[in-house]
Amino acid sequence: MTSPATPQGSATPVAPVPGARARPASRLAVAVVAAILGVLAIGQLRGQAGVPGLSALSSTELTQLIANLNAGNDRLRDEASDLARQEQKLKDAHDRGQTTVGELGSDLSRIRAWAGLTPVTGQGISILITGPIGGDGVEDLLNELRNAGAEAIAVDGVRVVTGTVVAGAPTALSVENHPIAATFEIRAIGSPQILTGTLTRTGGVIAQVTTTYDLAQITVTPIDSMTLPATERDLTLTDATPKL
Amino acid sequence: MSVVVARVRALPSVQVTLAIALLVLGFLVAAQIAGEGPRIRYSTEERSPLIETALNLQSQQESLKGQIVAARGRIGDLEAQDPGAAESLRRLYAELEAARLSAGLVAVTGKGIAFRLEDGTQGVDALVSARDVRTLVEELWLAGAQAIAVNGERVVASTAVLDIGGSILVNSAYVSPPYQVTAIGPADLYDRLRASVGFVQFVQGRVEPAGLRLSVAQLDSVDIPAFAGSVNLRNAAPVESVTP
Numbered sequence: 001m002t003s004p005a006t007p008q009g010s011a012t013p014v015a016p017v018p019g020a021r022a023r024p025a026s027r028l029a030v031a032v033v034a035a036i037l038g039v040l041a042i043g044q045l046r047g048q049a050g051v052p053g054l055s056a057l058s059s060t061e062l063t064q065l066i067a068n069l070n071a072g073n074d075r076l077r078d079e080a081s082d083l084a085r086q087e088q089k090l091k092d093a094h095d096r097g098q099t100t101v102g103e104l105g106s107d108l109s110r111i112r113a114w115a116g117l118t119p120v121t122g123q124g125i126s127i128l129i130t131g132p133i134g135g136d137g138v139e140d141l142l143n144e145l146r147n148a149g150a151e152a153i154a155v156d157g158v159r160v161v162t163g164t165v166v167a168g169a170p171t172a173l174s175v176e177n178h179p180i181a182a183t184f185e186i187r188a189i190g191s192p193q194i195l196t197g198t199l200t201r202t203g204g205v206i207a208q209v210t211t212t213y214d215l216a217q218i219t220v221t222p223i224d225s226m227t228l229p230a231t232e233r234d235l236t237l238t239d240a241t242p243k244l
Numbered sequence: 245m246s247v248v249v250a251r252v253r254a255l256p257s258v259q260v261t262l263a264i265a266l267l268v269l270g271f272l273v274a275a276q277i278a279g280e281g282p283r284i285r286y287s288t289e290e291r292s293p294l295i296e297t298a299l300n301l302q303s304q305q306e307s308l309k310g311q312i313v314a315a316r317g318r319i320g321d322l323e324a325q326d327p328g329a330a331e332s333l334r335r336l337y338a339e340l341e342a343a344r345l346s347a348g349l350v351a352v353t354g355k356g357i358a359f360r361l362e363d364g365t366q367g368v369d370a371l372v373s374a375r376d377v378r379t380l381v382e383e384l385w386l387a388g389a390q391a392i393a394v395n396g397e398r399v400v401a402s403t404a405v406l407d408i409g410g411s412i413l414v415n416s417a418y419v420s421p422p423y424q425v426t427a428i429g430p431a432d433l434y435d436r437l438r439a440s441v442g443f444v445q446f447v448q449g450r451v452e453p454a455g456l457r458l459s460v461a462q463l464d465s466v467d468i469p470a471f472a473g474s475v476n477l478r479n480a481a482p483v484e485s486v487t488p
Contacts, residue, residue, distance in 0.1 A: 056409065072415075
């Protein structure tokens with residue numbers, strides 16, 4: 001036990017002096033406050049470190065995020081493997097002193113097709129839209145198609161590329177300065193099963209869009225083979241230069 | 245002044261310590277509450293492994309993207325060193341470089357603007373959503389932007405912007421608030437944007453009522469990174485041009 005907090009060797013009580021020993025109650029109070037302080041300080045530091053935003057997600061949302069990250073990483077791994085093979089082919093050709101014109105040609109063909117600079121063909125889906133829908137509703141559908149892995153998209157026969165926006169009020173839609181008819185079709189190349197499933201799932205994008213635009217009717221049909229045109233948009237960058 | 249100092253000196257040290265500790269405690273509690281904002285923080289035990297998994301996947305994603313960008317750079321170098329010196333080959337290589345630039349596979353720099361979009365202070369509507377980010381991106385395209393990135397993720401033809409809880413995925417990458425949308429475009433890009441009915445509607449109809457914070461800076465130099473995702477076509481095939 002500690003002794004009372006009075007100066008030793010004094011017969012009469014005096015005013016407390018700096019450095020005097022505290023009473024147990026005071027020390028206990030300081031200890032409790034210091035403990036709370038420590039817990040809060042650690043909590044604050046942990047909260048600010050490392051995982052900005054993730055702490056705001058529920059378990060369901062984290063699971064959804066993990067599924068998205070897994071799918072995205074699988075695509076990135078495929079891309080990295082393809083690039084490694086391509087690089088090896090080029091190295092082998094160099095070692096043998098051969099030209100790589102074939103590799104260049106196929107690389108060019110793939111990138112131009114992906115960017116929308118050449119027509120493409122393949123399986124996919126048709127989305128027929130009748131009734132009034134705004135540009136934001138169409139953009140929601142396009143966003144979901146991209147999320148579901150669509151490799152090429154066209155709206156009313158106009159190829160969707162980087163910078164393409166479907167804009168306007170219902171019945172006054174346009175894409176790339178091309179007015180869109182009252183009934184029009186979005187075509188997308190990709191896995192018909194995945195594209196259809198993603199769009200039409202309960203509570204999915206079609207359900208959401210038709211809640212906002214309740215007079216619009218949206219029908220999805222798988223298609224075995226279709227051809228989408230190249231863009232007419234000039235994708236040459238005039239205001240941006242490659243960063244060396 | 246000297247009276248106050250004398251009184252403070254007269255206080256027992258334990259009281260001074262307690263006072264300071266309580267002051268810091270009050271500050272930390274206030275900081276903790278202020279830090280909550282409109283985004284909910286969950287703290288159940290089972291979420292820790294999920295957060296750890298998400299962080300690991302994000303880390304893998306960063307690594308894969310780095311590998312892809314590096315491999316594309318090496319492939320470009322190898323293609324540029326092709327032993328064939330024919331004019332047709334040089335033209336093919338120039339076409340390939342132009343296609344990569346148009347497709348967003350090359351980092352670019354130029355004059356532009358940077359927007360910062362932040363949550364408001366109250367209610368679910370005060371959270372920045374994927375739709376908000378998409379609207380801003382669409383308005384920038386319509387105003388003439390040539391390259392755009394959201395929190396360092398290049399926006400290309402295949403980019404989807406999705407809500408995950410109160411946060412956002414861009415190109416399958418998790419990005420947390422505040423959201424920074426950077427764009428390269430013509431010198432009058434911001435003037436064009438401000439003159440756009442769609443942008444004015446976005447500011448007056450969404451940003452202001454929800455209390456979102458939207459700030460902008462016009463910059464002489466904006467760097468936009470290359471798209472580091474997949475450009476593989478699994479379902480689409482280029483339609484070869486028919487030569488007469």
